[in-house]
Each structure stands twice: as structure tokens, then as C-alpha cells.
Ligand SMILES: [Zn+2]
């Protein structure tokens with residue numbers, strides 16, 4: 001496969017696909033809409049998962065695992081949820097294959113092994129989990145339940161994109177049960193903060209925290225909180241959601257608890273999730289035409305060292321000098337690879353590690369060695385520095401922190417430049433057709449207007465920001481009164 | 493739910509179910525044959541997974557993720573593999589539900605959303621993975637591929653048991669590709685050693701390493717290596733398998749590579765896996781009528797401390813004394829819980845942590861405090877010791893090591909007492925009907941005899957041990973000549 005990447009200015013969408021495939025993050029598969037997450041991409045996901053998992057545990061959650069399949073009768077119990085996902089459900093109808101008498105060596109579905117009740121492959125697990133919670137909850141002493149699950153889910157999508165929208169994806173889904181509305185609302189808000197913390201401080205991607213409009217709400221939720229990020233093409237991407245589910249699922253599955261006064265009440269619920277979609281966001285937010293640009297805190301490999309040498313003697317001298325530096329880097333908790341393979345030239349290696357987004361590259365030749373220096377290149381700005389070998393491990397540690405920060409600052413500046421207030425319809429459309437990004441505008445609060453704006457301008461309400469201030473204004477489309485601005489964008 | 497556990501002497505199978513349910517490892521679900529892995533059980537699985545994952549990475553493997561679904565045409569490509577799993581396949585035939593006009597509020601499978609090609613929910617992933625490897629392998633430089641996947645798989649089982657046999661289970665499956673037969677055979681053998689190391693040194697469960705007879709081989713394998721463990725009821729359990737797949741999958745999916753002489757050759761393959769079934773083995777190997785007995789190295793919680801007090805003042809004094817000890821335990825890498833909750837009496841707590849198999853319990857009352865001692869109870873032997881508080885953290889650390897070792901020694905002794913040579917059919921049957929366990933006996937090497945023995949004695953050949961020595965003998969059933977003993981047992 002050619003390693004050439006289509007420049008993003010020429011075709012952003014093709015640039016993204018080229019990048020994901022050629023950097024080894026993922027591959028297409030033989031299954032429609034499903035992808036293969038390749039080792040480099042999976043390593044990135046593991047790093048993200050490990051950080052999130054620790055954050056969940058630090059906030060009192062535990063992991064569990066619930067069945068992949070949801071019997072149809074359970075799936076349809078919460079009607080809005082069922083309605084919202086029915087069109088995307090993969091359905092298991094049979095439990096056996098048999099030899100196909102018409103095609104020797106081939107198999108066919110055994111018509112006699114039809115399930116009495118069809119099984120939906122989980123698109124999300126509220127139904128199967130709340131059906132289980134019914135058996136776990138009797139009294140207020142059984143609450144709260146703070147459970148998370150790492151799992152695969154399936155949503156049959158017609159148009160798919162690697163990581164961004166695939167039929168099967170990996171995610172985590174938290175499902176909590178509470179005795180009071182307030183506690184459940186606080187949980188939903190807390191987990192939104194956890195997501196924002198993760199995306200900003202590990203993925204180096206600033207987010208807007210907000211509430212979804214009714215039309216964009218999760219099917220079955222009372223309120224959906226979300227974090228929204230901005231990609232380099234000016235389109236928005238929903239990076240995580242946290243739902244306050246009220247008592248909807250408790251009512252659908254008859255989950256009641258006796259409170260401290262022995263009164264029976266329905267249980268309050270939340271659910272919250274992020275998925276491998278975040279990898280798509282990461283790629284689109286920071287990368288360039290040479291390849292991935294990964295934030296040091298989650299990069300599978302933080303530092304690569306490439307020796308530049310002629311003959312075994314020069315290599316041995318360089319290797320000897322580097323050994324203690326490599327140990328020191330490892331002791332500092334930095335992942336490092338020493339690539340002294342003979343099969344590729346330094347220039348080829350440089351390009352390869354640039355493609356993979358390794359944050360820091362160190363190159364060292366015979367003359368550098370004589371001078372006691374090495375060349376350090378940072379992936380994000382492509383700056384090169386000559387650095388003394390003495391103390392270079394600490395230099396690199398500081399540099400990794402600086403890169404992490406710099407990526408976040410750069411993305412923040414980009415977002416600031418691409419967040420614009422619009423006060424008229426013409427202004428609104430010209431911003432969207434021009435520089436893109438978030439457009440902050442007044443909206444009359446109705447689903448009808450929201451739908452019309454979507455049709456006319458291909459932009460959706462990303463969220464009503466949590467920090468939106470009261471401001472009298474008029475809806476950009478209808479001119480009706482509005483008391484706060486909401487955030488619009490074209491979105492993934 | 494009553495916490496009473498049926499004694500194992502009375503009904504071993506009921507004892508096992510009671511234990512799994514009441515200790516909070518797992519729960520039944522609304523989906524036939526599928527279970528819910530509860531937080532305590534999942535934490536145990538996480539600990540096991542983390543150790544194994546490190547072992548895989550230390551032996552050069554990387555993780556990746558392949559689709560849940562296998563198109564039928566790929567599934568049937570390797571005929572033996574397909575034949576072996578066809579009867580257990582959950583099959584997705586449709587991708588949409590719709591409102592059921594006959595039942596308002598209910599959904600039905602949309603007959604217009606029938607898939608052109610049915611999708612098998614993976615019972616194992618050789619087919620989808622080798623179809624993918626075809627695109628990854630051109631030359632010997634692309635080899636070896638050393639990939640592992642942590643995933644859920646589905647095998648439709650008619651009779652299910654929590655952890656031991658469920659329709660859906662969690663596992664890891666390694667899938668490697670090699671340039672030579674020898675390298676692939678070495679890989680399969682190496683991973684068997686990794687499994688044996690894990691099961692013996694972390695799960696404290698001794699295993700016999702061996703090769704499966706042809707009838708017991710994995711469908712599609714040339715050779716299946718396995719580790720076999722013995723449960724307390726004298727039945728064997730297959731704890732892990734590692735398959736040398738030859739070129740079967742390379743041929744089925746046309747995966748060739750050009751060797752260093754530019755000659756095209758089929759690629760050699762292995763696959764290997766262990767699953768949540770190991771949790772069932774763990775429970776059955778060590779536990780007793782009071783509850784779980786967990787090896788310290790993988791126990792979710794290693795030490796519980798229960799203060800015994802009257803009034804807040806006593807509690808405060810105990811807590812003050814314990815604080816530095818708890819920190820010290822944590823510094824030693826020991827997981828510890830201080831249970832000072834007022835809602836339960838010490839005796840109730842003792843029983844609860846015994847049920848959960850926490851390896852070490854420390855109890856401390858006002859008089860103990862005055863004497864500068866605490867009571868230490870070990871879960872495995874139920875011995876209680878009075879121990880000086882001075883240096884107690886180190887005492888506990890050593891005790892945890894001792895418990896780990898002791899569990900292994902005990903299981904090894906049990907196995908030694910339950911491994912018997914049989915030299916006649918009568919002897920063979922009377923051992924199986926009596927004390928059970930492994931029976932080492934001669935067999936004529938034919939599948940017919942193996943099948944007859946299975947029918948007559950309900951015992952299967954667990955393996956031909958790797959360390960079986962040459963020994964002239966005669967088959968216990970047919971009297972035909974045999975040159976080594978094989979290991980029989982009734983098994984899970
Ligand atoms: Zn900077």
C-alpha cells in the first residue's frame with residue numbers, strides 16, 4: 001500500500017481515511033460497516049481505556065459485564081429507547097447452521113433452529129441492565145449502584161467511516177441507579193466532568209460542555225449532557241454523553257426500592273458513554289499531512305531514537321552512549337523505542353514515525369556523539385533542537401509535557417478562532433459556508449425551527465452550553481424571542 | 493437471597509451454583525444460557541486478564557480487535573472448523589426492527605431488512621482473522637504476526653453452567669502467523685507454557701500439560717495442546733488450549749508469502765485461548781462450604797480489617813492505631829479494606845468476607861489494642877493467630893505468600909492422591925466410580941476405542957501428557973498393544 005496521504009486541503013475526508021489506514025490504526029473488514037482495529041490503534045485505545053477506567057474507579061464505580069443479546073420483549077419495554085434504536089438493530093433469529101444439501105461443502109441456516117424469541121445484538125444496554133437491576137434492588141440500602149461496562153455494541157449504519165461511525169464499535173457504558181433525583185442528576189453531571197477532564201487533559205482537545213436540545217436527546221433520556229469538540233475542518237464532533245434517565249427505565253422494568261420510611265419508590269437512573277469514536281476525534285483534531293500527531297499522555301510510543309551510523313563500530317559507540325539514557329527515560333516512565341534496525345534508512349524511519357505521530361524523535365550520528373549532543377525533533381511543530389546528551393532525559397520529559405500543553409493550546413486557539421456569534425440568518429449561513437466552526441446564535445426553542453435550520457443550513461444544535469448566559473435576543477430563523485444563545489455547527 | 497450454601501458433600505453441583513451466586517461472582521440473566529458477571533466476579537477476571545495480558549506482551553504479542561460477525565461464506569471456508577462449530581452458531585439474519593401492526597407498542601423483525609448474507613456471531617475468530625491476514629501478509633518480512641484479542645464469543649449450548657459453560661463468554665484468543673512449521677509449533681508450545689505458568693503460579697492450580705487425542709482436537713487444528721486441572725469432586729477441567737493449525741487456514745483463505753528466495757509458500761498458524769471458564773475452575777478447585785477461597789495473587793481484595801468496638805471512642809483509638817498499618821500495607825502493594833461500618837456486627841462481617849474468599853482477615857478490639865496485638869485469620873486453613881502490631885504489615889505480606897504457596901501445595905497433594913494407574917478395565921471403572929480423579933491407563937490409540945470407553949465409563953482422554961514415558965502395555969478395553977499411558981477422567 002502506498003504511504004502517500006492525500007493533503008487535507010485537497011480532500012479532508014480522504015486525508016482522514018488515508019491517515020487511519022496508513023498509520024496502521026485500523027483496516028476495513030469483510031463485514032459491512034465493521035472495521036479491524038489494528039495493533040497500533042488498539043494500543044492507543046488501551047491507553048485511553050486505562051486512563052478512563054482509573055477515573056471511573058476513582059469516582060467510586062466498578063466494572064461488570066452483561067449479555068451481548070437483548071431479548072426482543074425486554075428491548076421494547078422502554079418505548080422511546082426501543083423506537084430510537086429499532087431501525088439499527090442486528091437481530092439473531094437462529095441458533096444453528098447445517099449442511100446445505102443443495103451446495104455440498106456449504107452451510108445454511110437451519111430452519112428448524114429458529115429462536116422462539118428473537119435476540120437483539122445490544123445497541124446499548126439499558127434494557128438488559130435494568131431488567132437485571134430489578135433483582136438487585138429491594139431497599140435504599142442497595143443503592144446507589146455505580147456500574148460501568150466495557151463492551152462492544154452494534155448499530156446498523158448505512159454510511160460508515162472508520163472509527164467515526166461503524167456498525168460495531170467498542171465503548172464503555174456506565175449505568176447507575178439512585179434513590180433520589182438529585183443524586184442521579186449529580187452523577188450525570190459528575191461523569192460529564194470526568195469526560196471533559198479526560199478529553200481536555202489527555203487527548204488535548206478542548207470541549208464545550210452542554211445540554212442537548214430535545215430532538216438530539218438520547219432515546220429514553222430526560223436530559224442528555226454532552227461534550228462537543230471541534231475538528232480541523234470546522235466540523236463539530238460529539239465526544240461523549242451523559243444521560244439523566246429519570247425513572248423511565250425503572251418504570252419500564254418495574255424497579256422499585258423501599259426508602260427509609262418503607263415507602264416504595266421507582267429508582268432514578270443515569271447512563272453515560274464514550275467510544276472508539278474518540279480515536280477518530282483525536283486523529284481529526286491534531287494530525288497533519290505528514291501523519292498522526294498524538295498527545296504524549298496517550299501516545300503508544302512517546303520517544304523514538306534513531307542512530308545514524310556507518311558500520312558496526314559507529315553503531316556500537318552510539319548504542320553504548322545511549323543505553324544509560326534509554327534506562328533513564330524508562331525510569332522516568334517514558335515509553336521509548338531504539339530503532340537500530342538495518343533494513344531501513346534513517347530518512348525512511350523519520351517519515352514512518354512521523355506518520356505514526358510519535359511525539360519526540362531523537363537522532364544521533366557519529367559527529368553528534370563526538371560533540372556530546374543529539375538532535376531532538378518534536379512531532380507537533382516539527383522544530384529541531386540540538387541538545388546536550390548530559391541531562392537529555394529530563395529535557396525530553398519536560399518537552400513531552402510542553403507538547404501535551406501546546407497541542408491543547410493550539411486546539412483551543414483554533415476553536416476560539418472558529419467560534420462565532422451570528423445575529424442574522426445571512427450571517428449564520430455565511431459563517432457556516434465560510435470558516436465553519438461553532439456558531440453561537442439565538443433560537444426560539446422549538447423543535448420545528450431546529451428541524452428547519454437543519455434542512456436549510458445542514459447545521460444542528462450541538463448543545464446549549466452549561467455556561468450560556470442569559471441574553472435577550474431573537475431567533476436567527478424566525479425572529480421570535482430567545483433568552484440565551486445555543487451552539488450550532490455542521491457535525492460528524 | 494439466603495446466604496446459606498449447600499454443603500459440597502451433599503450436592504457438589506448445587507454447592508458450586510450457590511457459591512457463585514451468593515459470593516456475588518455472577519448472576520443468571522434473562523437471556524437463555526448467558527450470565528451476568530457481577531462486579532466482584534468481574535474484578536477477579538480483570539486481575540486474571542491483567543496478569544495474562546502482561547505475559548502475552550512480555551512474549552512479544554500485541555492486541556488488536558476484529559469484528560464480532562463472520563459472514564457465512566468466510567465462516568464455512570475452513571471446512572473442519574465450520575463443521576465443528578456449525579451446530580452452536582447464533583446467526584444474525586436481519587438488520588432492523590419495525591413496529592408490529594398487529595401488536596401496538598411492540599416491535600417485530602422487519603422482513604424487508606433481511607441480510608443478503610447471514611452473519612455468524614463469532615464462536616472463535618480464525619476465519620475472520622485469516623481473511624484479514626491475507627491483506628497483511630505478502631513477504632517473509634511481514635512475519636511473524638503475533639496478535640491477541642480480548643473479546644466475547646458465542647457458542648449456543650443446550651446445557652449451561654455459570655462460568656463453566658455459557659452461551660456467551662469472555663476470552664482471549666491469540667492468532668499468530670509464521671513463515672515455518674517449526675516456528676509455529678514452538679509458538680504453540682510457548683503459549684501452553686505461559687498458560688501453565690499462569691494457572692499454577694497465580695491461580696494456585698497444578699496442571700498436566702499434554703496433547704489432545706484426535707477426537708478431542710480443536711476443529712481445524714493439526715494438534716491441540718492443553719492444560720488439564722483437577723477439581724475437588726475428582727472431575728477434570730480443561731483450563732486452556734493452544735493449537736498448531738498447520739497451513740489449514742492459510743489454504744482456506746489463500747494466505748501466501750514469498751520467502752527469502754522469492755518462492756510463494758502458505759503461512760503457518762497457531763491459535764490459543766483461555767476464558768472466563770477459568771473462574772469456574774478457580775472456584776471448584778479451592779473453595780469450601782463457607783465460601784470462596786481465593787489465591788492472594790489474584791484476589792480482588794487481599795486483606796480485610798474489622799474493628800471490634802463499643803462506642804466512638806474505642807473506634808477512634810483503634811482507627812488511629814491502624815492508619816499507619818493500612819498505609820504500610822498499601823505501600824507493600826497489598827489491597828486492603830478497613831470495614832468500620834456500623835450497620836453490621838463483626839460476626840456477620842466475618843462470615844461475609846469468608847464467603848468472598850478474602851485471604852487474610854485482621855480483627856482488633858479494645859483489649860487487643862491495649863496489648864498491642866491483633867487477631868489474624870487466614871481464609872484457607874481458618875487458623876487464627878495473635879500477632880504483634882509492631883511489624884504486622886510485613887507479617888501479613890509473608891502470610892499472603894504462604895497462603896498462595898499453601899493453596900498450590902494442597903491442590904498438588906490432592907491431585908497426587910487422585911491420579912491413579914489402572915491396568916485393567918475393572919480397575920479403571922472402579923477408580924472412576926470411587927475416588928475419581930485422573931486415571932493413567934493404556935489405550936490402543938484408536939478413536940473407536942476412545943468412543944467406546946466414553947460410552948461405557950463416561951470418561952474421556954484428557955490428554956497424552958507431554959512427559960508420558962515409553963512403556964509397553966495393553967489397552968484397558970481391547971487388550972491391544974500400547975506404548976504409553978494416557979490420562980483419562982470424567983470431566984467438565
Ligand atoms: Zn508551546
Ligand SMILES: [Zn+2]
Pocket residue numbers: 894897898
Ligand atoms: Zn502451608
